[in-house]
Amino acid sequence: FNVHYAQQIxxxxxxxxxxxxNRLEYRPLEGFIFALTPFNFTAIAGNLPTAxxxxxxxxxxxxxxxxxxxxxxxxxxFKEAGLPDGVVNLVYADGPETGDVIFNHPDFSGIHxxxxxxxxxxxWQTIGTNIAKYRSYPRIVGETGxxxxxxxxxxxxxxxxxxxxxxxxxxxxGQKCSAASRVYIPQSLWPAVKTKLLAEMATIKVGPTEDFTxxxxxxxxxxxxxxxxGYIDQAKADGVEVLFGGNCDMSKGYFIEPTILMAPTAHYRxxxxxxxxxxxxxxxxxxxxxxxxxxxxxxxxxxxxTGAIISQDRAxxxxxxxxxxxxxxxxxxxxxPTGAVVGQQPFGxxxxxxxxxxxxxxxxxxxWLSAKIGRAHV
Numbered sequence: 001f002n003v004h005y006a007q008q009i010x011x012x013x014x015x016x017x018x019x020x021x022n023r024l025e026y027r028p029l030e031g032f033i034f035a036l037t038p039f040n041f042t043a044i045a046g047n048l049p050t051a052x053x054x055x056x057x058x059x060x061x062x063x064x065x066x067x068x069x070x071x072x073x074x075x076x077x078f079k080e081a082g083l084p085d086g087v088v089n090l091v092y093a094d095g096p097e098t099g100d101v102i103f104n105h106p107d108f109s110g111i112h113x114x115x116x117x118x119x120x121x122x123x124w125q126t127i128g129t130n131i132a133k134y135r136s137y138p139r140i141v142g143e144t145g146x147x148x149x150x151x152x153x154x155x156x157x158x159x160x161x162x163x164x165x166x167x168x169x170x171x172x173x174g175q176k177c178s179a180a181s182r183v184y185i186p187q188s189l190w191p192a193v194k195t196k197l198l199a200e201m202a203t204i205k206v207g208p209t210e211d212f213t214x215x216x217x218x219x220x221x222x223x224x225x226x227x228x229x230g231y232i233d234q235a236k237a238d239g240v241e242v243l244f245g246g247n248c249d250m251s252k253g254y255f256i257e258p259t260i261l262m263a264p265t266a267h268y269r270x271x272x273x274x275x276x277x278x279x280x281x282x283x284x285x286x287x288x289x290x291x292x293x294x295x296x297x298x299x300x301x302x303x304x305x306t307g308a309i310i311s312q313d314r315a316x317x318x319x320x321x322x323x324x325x326x327x328x329x330x331x332x333x334x335x336x337p338t339g340a341v342v343g344q345q346p347f348g349x350x351x352x353x354x355x356x357x358x359x360x361x362x363x364x365x366x367x368w369l370s371a372k373i374g375r376a377h378v
Contacts, residue, residue: 001342002047002054005362014373025372028056030136031109033368034102035059035088036123038114039066039220040175046074047359048112049088052368057109059088062098064115066220099123103130110139110368114177117145117274117303117352139367143347143354145274146177146305148328148337149297151320152193153311154186154287160334161185161310162196165280168308168336170204170258173219174278177353178306178330178338181280182263182271184297186287194243197260201244204258218253219277225254228277231270235261240268243282266296274303290316294323305349306330306337329356 014022033052037045049061063071075090091098102108103126111127113120120142127138150168152161168180185193207214219225229248236242245259256278263271263283270281285293297307307328309320317333324331329349330340340347346361348354357364 001360002051002365005365006054008362009365009369019377021374021376021378023374023376025374026055026369027372028052028058029109029139029368029370031107031134032058032060032105033109033139034111035061036111036113036115037061037063037067037071039064040172040177041114042067042070042074044114044359045071048114049090050078051359051364052110052112053083053087055365055368057368058086060102061088061090062093062095063090068092099126103127104133106133106135108134108138109136111141112368113140113142113144115142115144120144120354136370141355141357141364141367143177143305143349143357143359144352145276145303146179146349146353147182147272147274147301147303148178148180148306149301150180150183150308150310150337151293151297151324152183152185152189153290153309153313153316153320154188155313155316156189156310157312157334158189158192158196161189161193162200164308164310164334164336165197166200166204168338169280170216170278171338173216173256174258174280175220175224175276176338177276178340178347179276180308180337181275182300183280183282184293185282185284186290187284188287190284198244201258201260206255206257208253216258216278218255220254222250222254224277225250225256228256228275228279231273231275231277231279232256232259232261235270238264238268240264240270245278267300272301291319291323294320298324298327302352303349304328304351305353306332308332308335308337310334326350329353329358 016022035049037048049059205214206216209217241262243260245257247257249255258278261281263281342360346358348356348358350356
């Protein structure tokens with residue numbers, strides 16, 4: 001798809017009047033791009049270094065420590081496919097050590113990042129502090145955290161809502177920045193949803209990846225395990241109702257049981273903070289307070305990555321679409337908030353979720369170019 005998008009970009013040329021030829025040259029940036037990739041989404045890890053490289057740039061690529069194996073496999077594929085040495089340079093190094101070299105180098109010209117909001121903010125601050133050191137102003141492109149929502153209207157179909165909740169929350173153990181982690185359901189619909197949800201959750205198998213019938217696998221590492229377990233333990237200590245799951249076991253791997261919490265308040269911490277694991281929090285609201293709940297959804301979280309509205313009422317869908325205009329970079333109607341498809345749903349979010357440069361579209365590729373206009377009389 002990026003090849004197709006690059007072709008589209010190159011075909012965009014200015015108007016030339018009689019006797020004049022105006023030509024737009026799309027140059028790479030002057031310097032190198034730093035690609036910093038996360039442990040999840042191996043395909044995205046391939047896109048972060050190759051998208052800028054396709055536009056003519058040289059890349060220094062540092063994968064997350066827990067993603068080194070897949071990064072190495074990708075790099076071997078790139079080389080076997082004919083990528084010349086020195087175009088994409090895969091490095092295995094400590095994060096702060098790498099940053100100290102790269103962010104102090106005069107030829108640093110941009111970063112392509114997917115990871116946590118905290119790390120991205122620190123990187124941006126470092127670049128700002130060092131701005132006078134660089135040959136040009138660096139391009140800063142990042143897709144970061146999310147506290148992604150599903151909002152159900154009283155007209156929602158129960159089966160559609162339950163499917164969106166389970167798949168949106170627990171596929172890949174919720175280790176997706178787009179995973180649903182807060183759900184708003186009208187009290188009038190909740191009894192039917194609860195019955196169906198618990199019945200379906202009881203069928204979920206948890207176990208290692210060798211058995212493809214396991215729907216939920218281990219989380220990535222001990223650090224993630226301890227963080228997620230900490231949220232569950234704190235919820236239990238706070239007297240929060242655990243509707244389903246809540247068990248954690250690291251005796252044979254870092255397994256967190258898919259867990260559903262019932263929010264005691266709309267702003268309980270698991271409704272606001274990114275957990276990045278198989279933990280979902282549900283808040284029930286009065287059906288007549290739908291419009292107020294839209295404001296709640298919009299203001300509860302600092303993030304704006306993905307969201308979904310489940311409704312059979314067109315007026316409600318239109319109202320939600322308008323009210324939540326800036327609450328999500330990817331907005332789904334009667335669908336789960338995960339699973340963006342390249343070429344169909346370019347991906348990214350705003351607010352604390354990133355710069356919304358939409359990987360999977362030509363918007364992202366424009367960020368790795370420096371345009372130059374040429375004018376000739378002929």
